[in-house]
Amino acid sequence: MSAARMKVAVLGSTGSIGLSTLDVLARHPDRFEVFALTAHSNIARLREQCLAHRPQFAVVVDAAAAAKFTSELQASGCTTRVLVGEAALSEVAAHEQVDAVMAAIVGAAGLRSSLAAARAGKRIMLANKEALVMSGPLFMQAVRDGGATLLPVDSEHNAVFQCMSGPGATQAGVTRSDVRRVLLTASGGPFLRTPASALVAVTPEQACKHPRWVMGRKISVDSATLMNKGLELIEACLLFALPPAQVEVVVHPQSIVHSLVEYIDGSMLAQLGNPDMRTPIAHALGWPERIASGVESLDILRAARLDFEAPDATRFPCLRLARSAAEAGGTAPAVLNAANEVAVEAFLQRRLSFLEIPEVIERVLARHPTLPASSLDDVLSADDWARREAQAALTAAAGVCA
Numbered sequence: 001m002s003a004a005r006m007k008v009a010v011l012g013s014t015g016s017i018g019l020s021t022l023d024v025l026a027r028h029p030d031r032f033e034v035f036a037l038t039a040h041s042n043i044a045r046l047r048e049q050c051l052a053h054r055p056q057f058a059v060v061v062d063a064a065a066a067a068k069f070t071s072e073l074q075a076s077g078c079t080t081r082v083l084v085g086e087a088a089l090s091e092v093a094a095h096e097q098v099d100a101v102m103a104a105i106v107g108a109a110g111l112r113s114s115l116a117a118a119r120a121g122k123r124i125m126l127a128n129k130e131a132l133v134m135s136g137p138l139f140m141q142a143v144r145d146g147g148a149t150l151l152p153v154d155s156e157h158n159a160v161f162q163c164m165s166g167p168g169a170t171q172a173g174v175t176r177s178d179v180r181r182v183l184l185t186a187s188g189g190p191f192l193r194t195p196a197s198a199l200v201a202v203t204p205e206q207a208c209k210h211p212r213w214v215m216g217r218k219i220s221v222d223s224a225t226l227m228n229k230g231l232e233l234i235e236a237c238l239l240f241a242l243p244p245a246q247v248e249v250v251v252h253p254q255s256i257v258h259s260l261v262e263y264i265d266g267s268m269l270a271q272l273g274n275p276d277m278r279t280p281i282a283h284a285l286g287w288p289e290r291i292a293s294g295v296e297s298l299d300i301l302r303a304a305r306l307d308f309e310a311p312d313a314t315r316f317p318c319l320r321l322a323r324s325a326a327e328a329g330g331t332a333p334a335v336l337n338a339a340n341e342v343a344v345e346a347f348l349q350r351r352l353s354f355l356e357i358p359e360v361i362e363r364v365l366a367r368h369p370t371l372p373a374s375s376l377d378d379v380l381s382a383d384d385w386a387r388r389e390a391q392a393a394l395t396a397a398a399g400v401c402a
């Protein structure tokens with residue numbers, strides 16, 4: 001039985017998606033084998049995970065932490081081999097023995113390893129939306145060239161994927177002419193009802209307190225600015241080969257409907273469930289079969305009502321910025337993403353106010369002449385340029401902030 005087990009590499013295993021993935025994997029020891037785990041700063045958690053799951057490889061990005069980690073593992077009798085450095089992430093993602101890769105590193109740091117999994121033809125379960133947003137058509141081409149299977153883990157895209165299954169189902173990235181539009185649901189984040197005048201003083205702690213989901217700090221801030229939905233709009237256009245005009249965003253505070261697809265006959269299909277990432281993770285791991293996730297049944301009588309409203313473009317300008325970048329294409333999404341990463345990090349470090357996040361991004365985008373993104377070098381150059389521009393914009397904003 002063990003010969004048929006799927007070997008899974010979990011990139012970013014110490015994060016929120018990583019933890020949920022290991023929870024689902026542990027429910028199916030007959031079906032999955034944890035092949036590799038990776039961490040950046042949380043070495044203590046990686047050690048616990050290695051002892052619990054006994055992977056063949058563990059990757060520690062930071063060389064300074066690796067020696068102590070390796071001797072601790074050995075002292076515990078754990079035979080996991082420790083690999084060190086960023087290149088090792090791609091090595092395990094593309095390893096010939098790996099069947100499936102959970103891409104759950106946050107931000108641009110996950111680009112190379114996600115691409116490596118695509119090129120090596122793996123089953124890629126994609127949570128790391130920033131990698132796809134940055135490299136866009138190049139990423140989708142790598143999936144096709146490598147013969148990979150790309151399965152969306154982001155809850156909205158997993159919902160759309162599920163609503164597009166059935167007769168006539170296509171692979172992710174292939175246009176369906178019978179789809180009229182996709183509606184991505186947004187919770188609205190922690191500041192859905194916060195007046196504009198109060199947004200200026202909100203703290204990182206408040207921004208990271210998501211009303212429905214427990215997530216890492218970066219995506220939590222993105223959710224609060226609605227940039228998460230902006231990145232997801234670009235992600236949806238790429239995954240489902242749709243123009244931005246066919247992807248709409250609707251605020252749904254209960255986070256029960258995870259997204260909807262409308263067909264040309266007027267049918268709207270939605271995927272519903274409790275807000276728990278183990279559902280899309282289990283879907284991606286088991287696909288095309290369904291496997292248990294540990295998620296409780298949704299009590300629709302208790303939920304009782306589902307509300308929908310339009311997003312407020314004035315208080316949350318990030319959505320507009322992302323839509324413009326989606327329409328511009330080329331290097332614009334990579335620039336949007338990089339500027340956002342810099343601005344969010346500065347906000348988390350209290351060097352930038354909440355309302356200055358979109359200001360920094362807009363300033364960088366305004367200075368960017370969109371170029372074709374024909375190669376990975378084009379994407380990385382745009383990313384590098386945008387980070388430097390955003391740092392400069394931070395300095396300007398810090399003067400205002402101080």
Ligand SMILES: NC(=O)C1=CN([C@@H]2O[C@H](COP(=O)(O)OP(=O)(O)OC[C@H]3O[C@@H](n4cnc5c(N)ncnc54)[C@H](OP(=O)(O)O)[C@@H]3O)[C@@H](O)[C@H]2O)C=CC1
Nearest residue numbers: 012014015016017039040041042105106109127128215216
């Ligand atoms: N959390 C959620 O519910 C959802 C998340 N996503 C997406 O999934 C991805 C992960 O999110 P989430 O789990 O919340 O984030 P977390 O911050 O909780 O975890 C991030 C993971 O990435 C690792 N990491 C951070 N920086 C680096 C780096 N430079 N090199 C290598 N590894 C690094 C972290 O390691 P360490 O902890 O050791 O520092 C950790 O394992 C994001 O792209 C997010 O947008 C999408 C939908 C839902």
Ligand SMILES: CC(=O)[C@@H](O)[C@H](O)COP(=O)(O)O
Nearest residue numbers: 154155186187188189223228
């Ligand atoms: C769980 C998930 O997929 C997140 O991307 C979530 O959607 C964030 O919530 P928002 O809808 O508030 O952005």
Ligand SMILES: [Mn+2]
Nearest residue numbers: 154155156232
């Ligand atoms: Mn999402």
